[in-house]
Amino acid sequence: MSETEQTKQTSTTGSTAGGNTTNDEVWIVGASGRVGRAVTARLAARGLTVVPVGRSRERMVAAWADAGLPAATKVVVADSAERIADEIVRDRPRVVVNTMGSFAATAPVIARACMSGGGHYVDQANDVAAVQALLALHDEAVRAGSILVTGAGFGVLATEAVVAKLCEDRPAPHRVRVDAAASVAVEAGLLGAALAASIVDVLTTGGRRYEHGRLVTSRLGADPQQLAFPDGESAKTAGVSSGELVAAQAVSGAPFVIATSALVPTAAPVRALLPLLGRLLSVPALRRLAVDRLARVRAKATPRPRRHSWGHAVVEWTDGTRREGWLRAGDGMDFTADVTAAVTEQLARGTARPGAWTPAAALGAELATAAGGTFVLG
Template sequence: MAESIWILGATGRTGRAAAGLLQQRGIAPVLVGRNAARLRALAEELGSDFVIANGLDDMVARIRHARPGVVLNTVGPFMVTANPLIDACIAAGSHYVDLGNDMGVVPAVLARDAEATPVGVALVTGAGFGGAASESVVVRLCDGMPPAAKVRTDMVPSIEIEEGTLGEAFAATLLTGMPGVPGGGRYQARRISNGRIRPAGIGSRRQKLTTPDGHEVSSGLMPLGELAAAQRASGAPEAEAASAEAPTGPLRALFPLAEVFLRFGPLRRALIRRLAATRVSTRPRPREYSWAHARVEWADGRVREGWLRLGDASEATVRFAAETSVRLAEGKGTPGAFTPAALFGPQLAEACGGRYFD
């Protein structure tokens, strides 16, 4: 019998989609959020129970009391929500999954391995397209190989935009930056050189790539948690993580000026509120597929390169999150702190609809 799965932020886009996917698999997750009317309507639609939690502190208290089997956290910014929820999960003996994919989240979750292991809890971070996809390619390329010398990942998402507002969590993730994260500034990218985290310009070290279906894209460095995942999977002392969504041209040139203004707390909070209320129109995804790419080099000159093809990147995120949660609920995980492919192998992506290309 699988253990219960709680979805935090269940009425948001990702949470709602994950709940629907679990329901299709015959699993009734417990829906957790702050809007009672929306929770009740979704719970009636899916035949699920729901828990009203008025903010992060209330979620923490309810997890400690109810001790669910698995907690799927879809509530950003994950730099704010991850650690308090992990504290609660470790105390309650609950497995934890999140979608975090920046250098302020992934290393912080992985650093809690020693706390999770003795109590039999699995902590899994980066369980979305941004995180699990490129990591899966690296794990596959490095299977049976010695530690690598260099690794670079590139994510090429293709996303259909739904009409609506951006929302506070997304806006805060964009504008809060990475305060206190070592190796660079609050609004900088990161790379790993000689085994140390170092600063890099957002959008720097651009490379042109051609996807297996013939699309030409340009990818530049971003402060992605995939950097930590790729370095951990490959053992490489030189690592980079890039995205086709990295800003280019005049927009990239504005980053140093924007950083000066965003350091002022009241201004930053006002801009977050304004951005959160911004409405976006429906936009079809620009390509049929989303892609994740990795290139791994070894000291003896060997090079391996590979791609992972998925559909809409948002849908892929939901599939990774749901599949990871189900496997943990079924007792298939291992205690400790992990990224998804490190725990379940590159086959996880195939279970989520992915296909590899060499």
């Protein structure tokens, strides 16, 4: 089912990428969710014409009111990526921000609909399959004159931006390691299906790393380490298959790349159980059950565990040169919303080359500072 409630005619005087004409709207798919609400508030404050898109008008209207925004003049109600795509093809918004999750499945459908009208696309995907699926649309995006950005969140940008800085004006390095340590305040409420599915997907995918330029399987939770941050705090991280891994390889060209995250359990007994848990959750019925149960978990409001979120990279060249750098940010979720808002605003102005990109590849490493981060380079 899909329907568009519109009380105002929208202009169609926007960009004319790829010979097509978009209107001046920015659609937020998943406007009632955590990321969607935060991005909506930021874009509305920047004066963009924001349209909420999702499956429940009531929840979108309530989220809109909670954010203190004047009533939306247009609301798009649609309950699947395919139906949302139909609405995009019909209305031709200039930029679509996809926060509905399950990005490996939803991103190509929604991005292709954007391209059909020469519009642009942004998401916060952070798994290898979703990031690769979106980047695979590069040639189509160039032909359509569309800019597609995946991984517009803390993990991908906070690490790829540091790698890009460390590799500036240098040949491709031999080895890269990136570490993402987000510090996030938990808001009270249900975990929700989108986040629950992302957590289960991490467990079922297992680990990945690049060896000799090829993406190979490794153990989830490999390479555990205690990471000491420049501000004196520390956290444990361990290996994970993530969008950070793909972005770090793409931006550096290094044949050997690993990525670790503070979100992976590092206690030895739990790490030992991760492969078994992953295999169990690969059974479709168990996966559905786990996502359903996790989605209903009610979190208590909890302040963020550390003052800062940190992205970290260590880059090594064959001549023995080794460089290390950090990106410091505040709350990881706030940074994700700031990154998406900054990317979206620039796409609305058409200030990037058409193609499918990760955020720093599209808009440069300085995007991380535009989103509130600070580089600490060695």
